[in-house]
Amino acid sequence: MLNKKYRFHSRGGVRYVYQKGKTIRAAKMSLVFTKNTRGFTRMAVVVSKKVLKSAVGRNKIRRRMYEALRLNLDNIPKGVDYVFVVYSSDVMTMPFGEVEKMIDRLVEESRVCYNG
Numbered sequence: 001m002l003n004k005k006y007r008f009h010s011r012g013g014v015r016y017v018y019q020k021g022k023t024i025r026a027a028k029m030s031l032v033f034t035k036n037t038r039g040f041t042r043m044a045v046v047v048s049k050k051v052l053k054s055a056v057g058r059n060k061i062r063r064r065m066y067e068a069l070r071l072n073l074d075n076i077p078k079g080v081d082y083v084f085v086v087y088s089s090d091v092m093t094m095p096f097g098e099v100e101k102m103i104d105r106l107v108e109e110s111r112v113c114y115n116g
Contacts, residue, residue, distance in 0.1 A: 002066040006073070008044045008081075017044075017081045024109045028088035031106040036081045043069055043082045052089045061092050068100045076107055 008014050021034035036042065045065040047058040065084060069076070076082075084103070091099060 001063070002043065002070045002073075006041055006043055006069075007066075008042050008083075013042065013081065014044050014046070014083055017083045021081070021083070022110070024106055026102055026106055028091055028094075029084055029086045029102065029106070031110060032083040032085065033110045034081050036079055039079055041073075041076055041078055041080055041082065043076075043084070045069075045084045045086065047086045051087055052092070057089065057092055061086055061089075064091065064096065064099055065103070068096065068103050072100060072104060072107075075104065077111055080110070082107070082110070 017032050017034050021032045024031045024033075043066075045062045047061050049058070052058050052061070065086065069084075084106070
């Protein structure tokens with residue numbers, strides 16, 4: 001599980017990212033991101049009930065995403081808030097390596113948006 005320091009602690013922070021951030025879409029999820037002044041990265045994973053009715057399934061998706069983020073924390077830029085919005089239940093059954101690749105691709109595109 002991702003360290004508590006790197007997660008959002010209230011809905012206000014997530015709402016701020018939704019309002020002020022930029023969005024990048026992929027096949028099964030999207031990434032909303034914005035810079036922060038905290039000096040470290042915060043992340044959230046959002047899985048709607050429209051994606052999967054079962055709370056057990058939604059939590060499984062969330063845990064897989066947080067684990068992939070934890071393992072790739074060194075490759076993620078510091079000082080940015082990320083909200084990953086999952087809109088396909090396929091993320092629950094797809095191989096873990098593909099989940100990691102999808103996250104890496106989205107983060108890399110966000111890096112290009114800020115630097116380019």
